[in-house]
Amino acid sequence: MDRLIYTVASGTKHILDQQATTSHNLANLNTTGFRAQIDAFKAVQIGGDGIPTRAMVVNDTVGADFSEGTLQATGRDLDVAIKGKGWLVVQTPDGSEAYTRNGALQTSPNGVLQTSSGLTVQGEGGPITIPPDALVTVGADGTIATMPSGTPPAISTVLGRLKLVNPSEKDLVRGEDGLFRTAPGTAPVQSDPSVVVAGGMLEGSNVNPIDAMVDMIRLARSFDTQMNLLKNVENNEQKASQIYALG
Numbered sequence: 001m002d003r004l005i006y007t008v009a010s011g012t013k014h015i016l017d018q019q020a021t022t023s024h025n026l027a028n029l030n031t032t033g034f035r036a037q038i039d040a041f042k043a044v045q046i047g048g049d050g051i052p053t054r055a056m057v058v059n060d061t062v063g064a065d066f067s068e069g070t071l072q073a074t075g076r077d078l079d080v081a082i083k084g085k086g087w088l089v090v091q092t093p094d095g096s097e098a099y100t101r102n103g104a105l106q107t108s109p110n111g112v113l114q115t116s117s118g119l120t121v122q123g124e125g126g127p128i129t130i131p132p133d134a135l136v137t138v139g140a141d142g143t144i145a146t147m148p149s150g151t152p153p154a155i156s157t158v159l160g161r162l163k164l165v166n167p168s169e170k171d172l173v174r175g176e177d178g179l180f181r182t183a184p185g186t187a188p189v190q191s192d193p194s195v196v197v198a199g200g201m202l203e204g205s206n207v208n209p210i211d212a213m214v215d216m217i218r219l220a221r222s223f224d225t226q227m228n229l230l231k232n233v234e235n236n237e238q239k240a241s242q243i244y245a246l247g
Helices: 002-027 209-246
Strands: 037-045 055-064 071-073 080-083 087-091 097-100 105-107 113-115 120-123 134-138 143-148 157-161 172-174 180-182 196-199 201-203
Touching: 002 037, 002 209, 055 172, 071 080, 080 087, 134 196
Parallel strands: 080 201
Antiparallel strands: 037 055, 071 201, 080 196, 087 097, 087 120, 097 180, 105 113, 113 120, 134 143, 143 157, 172 180
């Protein structure tokens, strides 16, 4: 009977982990460029190699769904979306590089191009600075150009080019800040000229709200099933104790 208790405990924890992941995905339904989280589980023995008949399931890792979200036109100069595969490169507070699909960009008080959370967006030659009162255009290759207000459209100034990368998805790891990084030990990521961006657009989250709600209902029913199994274990133990007492 104790084997059933291990099974129930394992199943219950598994369900709670999945519920937390699904809730997190639903909470980021409107987060620009968000990639849905996916749980991965594996079976492990209780007590190492000592009790092979006792096993539980543990959350091995939290992966990501790298399918693309829907592109939405905004008409805003500093909004950019990546078409197909690829990532924007940002500089984190510790000076390292991280990757995001959130192209809702802005400028700092000093004119430095940043993400909406205040991280510096990396250009191929370093940070990109945009002068005040300038009309900004973003080329398909990530080139940032400006035209001072009131000048003819043919006169433009190239300020830099966004650093766009396309690392292997199997090497990407999501951090607690929601940004992706390459796994330790992987080679440095270089710019990829094949990555294409669209100015005046943003990519929505790739979370499917209908699938997520169905998963929440399914997980709630699975949790009820585990609780019923636990009640069966308790009833069986009571009956076994009664039989033992009569003997």
